[in-house]
Every structure is written in C-alpha cells, then in structure tokens.
Amino acid sequence: MNTVVCMKQVPDTETLIKVAGAGIVTDGIKWVMSSFDEFAVEEALQQKEKMKAGAVTIVSLGPDRAIEAIRTGLAMGADNAVHINDAGYYEKADPYATAAVLAAAIKGLQYDCVFLGKQAIDDDSGQVPAMVAEQLGIPVVTQVLKLEVAADKSKATVTREVEGGQAVVEVALPAVFSAQKGLNEPRYASLPGIMKAKKKPVDVKTAADLGITAGPATVVKEMSLPPARQAGKIIAGDDAAAKAAALAKALHDEVKII
Template sequence: MNVVVLLKQTFDTEEKIVVSNGAVSEDGVKFVINPYDEYAVEEAIRLKEESGANSVTVLSVGPARTAEALRTALAMGADEAVLIEDDRIPQDEYAVSVVLAAYLKQQSADVILGGNFSVDTGGSQVAVRLAETLGIPHVSSITKLTVSGGSASAERDAEGDLERVDVQLPAVFTAQQGLNEPRYPSLPGIMKAKKKPFKQLTLDDVGVSAGDLEAKTARQSLSLPPSRQAGQILSGDLASQAAKLVELLRTQSKAI
C-alpha cells in the first residue's frame, strides 16, 4: 500500500494579514504545514507504522518555499517528498488539481490523504477535484480511518453528525480535526530527513502543457475587512449589567 499526502504550506494561523500592492504580503511571515494537511501527514505515517503501508510520499504544488514544509513532513516520518514548482501553474484550484492528477496517474497510490481545507484561501476543492479527475472515490472531513486490504472505513464529520463510510481503494480522504494528534519532528527525524529523496519537478516533468492550465478564476481585488471598534463595557452589579445588555440588544442594536 502506497500513501500519498497532498500538502500545502500556509501562513501560521497566528499571523496577521498585511495587504501590499494588491497581494497578501509574505514579508516576515511564519509558514507552516497547513494545519489540516498536518493531520493528513500524521495519519499517513500511522498507516505505515500500524497498518503496514509501504511508503509515504508528501506531494505539493507550490512555490520554492514549500520545500521547508515538505522537509518537516519528512522529519515527521514521511519517506519521500515531491515538489512540483512552476511559475506557469496558475493559483487556481482547477489548475493545481490537474497538475496533481497528471503526476499521480503515473504513480500507484492506494490512499491519498489531504486536508479538509487550507487555512489561507480555503476553497476546499483540490483534494475532491483530484479524486474526481482520477476517477476514484473520496471521503472528506474524516475523523477516523481504518484500512484493510483493498478497502477502508472512515468516520466523517458532517456538520457535527458522524457518518460511517466504507470505500474501495484507491481513494482520496481529507482530514478533519480530531483525526489524530500530529507528532513533532524528532531531532533524529530531522537529521534523517536530510537524506530522504526529495524530487523537484516542473510541468514538463509531469507532462502537462501550460496551455491546459488556463485559470478559471481571477482575483479582481484584495482588501482587509473593516476593523471593528471596541464597544461599551457595561458597569454596575452583574444582574443589572445582564438586564442592561438585553435592553441594549432590543433598543440599540435591534437584535431581538
């Protein structure tokens, strides 16, 4: 059984967003493995440790800085990293999924794991698009995964309800919080990671022509949300504050 993890590098969730020249500024920003993808990496490593998976490959389409996130995944215990980096790939979920599909068609992946969504542009698209493009089933937002033989059982979070889903492999799964507790890379893990295979590929290597990747969407503008002002802190004993608040909600903000 071969496991592939789709990984995106994102801003740390504690980062503030600065817009400059119509784009999100990356100056001085701390980057991490997209938190949902980190669950996917952990789950893949566990499939190797506990369910006899042969190999774990972490795969990314992204800029050169993504190498750092892939190295972290290798240090956690993945076996091999693949970074498809090419300026001709538009930042569009359609294009990214086409590139991933082209690469994975040449591989034999039984389990493909990704995050439920990325905490930056948050489209929740790429993993499911990939499954459809490859013609294999998917189960999104999983909180449990058991693989045996040619099939898998997953528990899926559907807006708080829990669905138990059986699926034939190969299949794509996306990780939801609660799937596992990702490990930190160990020092020996970090040392070993330096010697693990790390492939850098371009569109030509994957066999996709730039003409097949025309973006389907375009950004027209980017702005920061209107900032909220601190309102009023109520005073008096707590019982009268509670009464005052309910009154303000009725009279001032007309919310009830």
C-alpha cells in the first residue's frame, strides 16, 4: 500500500506567540511537526506495516527549516519525501494555495491513501484535507479515529468523530483522510531511524516546478494578541465549605449565572 502524508512544521505548543504586522515574530521559536500530522505519519506507517508492502511519502510545504520536521517523519519510518521549499509561496500561502501545491505534488506520486492532520496547530484552519481531495478528485473523510483498509485496497472502513459521537463510514480508495487525536499513538524516532533518515531521498521542488502560479484566496491583513486577562479575586473562607458558599454567592450575585 502506498501512502502520502502531508505534513506541516509549526511552532511548538509551548510557544508564546508575539505578533508583528500580519505575521508572528519567528525569533526563538522551536519548530516541530504539527501534532495532528504525527498521527497521520503513524497511521501511514501502520497501514504499510499491515500490508507488508508499499511506501510512505511525506509531502511538505515550507522554507528551509521545514526539512527538520520532514527528517523527523523519515526517522519515524517514512520512505521518502517531497519538500516544496518555496519561502515566497509559503509566506503568502493560505489553505487554498497550500492545498493547490500539495495536490500538484501528490499527482506525481503513487498512492492509495493520503493522510493529513485534521488541522495544523498554527493557523487552525482545517481546510487543507478537503481542498486537497477536491484537487485530486477523490473523496475525503475527516476526523478519523480508526481505519481499516480492505486487503484488496479497494475500500476502507473508517470510524470518524462527529458531534456527540462517532460514525462508521465506508469509502472507496483512493481517498484522503484527516487524522484526529485517538487514531493511534505516534512512535518516537529511534536512533537507527534517525541515522537512516539522513540518507533517505528528499525531492526538493518550488511551486513553479509543480506548475502552480495562482496566489492565495484569502489574505491576513493584521495580527493581534488577545486582551491580557488579569488575576481576579481569591475567594476567602475558613474552610472549603465556606469558600464554596462564597463562590456560589458570587456566581449568583455577580456573574448572575445561577
């Protein structure tokens, strides 16, 4: 089974975001693989291991630094990668432009399944899976919690998260899947894996190489920070019961919620 994983390098979740104009201050940021993409990589590896055949290809749009996250995926066990290393395109890319260039790269590859995280944890848009599927002309199943591929690779049975529960759907392959937390436990890269990753092939392309010239469909005009929250009051009381009573009174009298 051949799979493609679309992966994005993003700031670590511990990052304190600072804004500048229409972007963020990137100095001092620790860049990592977006956490939902880790589930996507892991699922591709597990499916390949189950089928005992095929290759896992990582496709990522990002500047030079993105190679580190790509190598992490290769160290986990992916076989090869396409790095769309195009800082100019990347800086302006919205989900529409990102999907266009990812789909163009995927079109040149062999695949039964395309995996992505359900959203990148930087822009939190969650649009790229559906947009890649549209460009490829194949179905998409989002928020995947469990995936079983038929032995003949003609279809997959998928459990996906829906509001208030889960749905089981059957989808014809090839298809695009977006990974939700709970799909699997991503493995850590082993030391031999890290050594091997250095020698795995990474095909470097620009958006123009892939025939993509169209720009983004949405533009960020300005970034800002949320208003800082101030510490409020600590409820005083002799014991837990007294504090609970004072809190209940405040919720009733001040917040007016009870």
